[in-house]
Amino acid sequence: MDYPGNLFVVAAPSGAGKSSLVNSLLQVDSHLVVAVSHTTRKPRGQEQNGREYQFIDEPTFRAMIDRGEFVEWAEVHGNLYGTSRGEIEQRIGEGQDVVLEIDWQGALQIKRLFPNAVLVFILPPSWEELLQRLHRRGEDHADVIERRMANARVEVSQARHFDFVIINALFETALFDLKAIVHSQRLKYAALQRSKPAVFAALDLR
Numbered sequence: 001m002d003y004p005g006n007l008f009v010v011a012a013p014s015g016a017g018k019s020s021l022v023n024s025l026l027q028v029d030s031h032l033v034v035a036v037s038h039t040t041r042k043p044r045g046q047e048q049n050g051r052e053y054q055f056i057d058e059p060t061f062r063a064m065i066d067r068g069e070f071v072e073w074a075e076v077h078g079n080l081y082g083t084s085r086g087e088i089e090q091r092i093g094e095g096q097d098v099v100l101e102i103d104w105q106g107a108l109q110i111k112r113l114f115p116n117a118v119l120v121f122i123l124p125p126s127w128e129e130l131l132q133r134l135h136r137r138g139e140d141h142a143d144v145i146e147r148r149m150a151n152a153r154v155e156v157s158q159a160r161h162f163d164f165v166i167i168n169a170l171f172e173t174a175l176f177d178l179k180a181i182v183h184s185q186r187l188k189y190a191a192l193q194r195s196k197p198a199v200f201a202a203l204d205l206r
Helices: 018-028 058-066 085-093 104-113 127-137 142-156 171-186 189-195 197-202
Strands: 007-011 032-034 070-076 079-084 097-101 118-123 164-167
Touching: 007 018, 007 104, 007 171, 018 032, 018 097, 018 171, 058 070, 058 079, 070 085, 070 104, 079 085, 079 104, 085 097, 097 104, 097 171, 104 118, 118 171, 127 142, 164 171, 171 189, 189 197
Parallel strands: 007 097, 007 118, 032 097, 118 164
Antiparallel strands: 070 079
């Protein structure tokens, strides 16, 4: 089914700057809304329930899986993450542009269910820089960082399946690239046809 709103999916290995980029994008683009994912992991730092994630326990998450409420879900770093199908469909059905922050597995699942979704992968400039960023974040023990680095090698190998790839070496440049992707998608013929059907009908365009 075609929806008037656009769906953007951003994935990256932990520490590559995905959340910072998406948060900054939301601050400068009032037409974008975020679909908040569910997770079984505990909140980190200043994270709040309903803002960064919907934090729920594993039995509740498993029950939602059984009811078919997730458009995608996956286990990442020992925790479960999932995206509500109903929330996405409602928002893009109303013509809103939605951005999702999820792992690569979920992104590819989203693409199968929403073929018009635009997938964006954020790469670190090097493995050394990624390791330093994980250490600077100061949120994980050494064994967790080691696991994240091992997982990152698998995650980065999946970037070739995405529509766009951004190398986050300089944050301002990466943010500019992300804004350019969003703006370009909105100007595509098919996207405008979905979002501005009255204009296309008045001009007798199909």
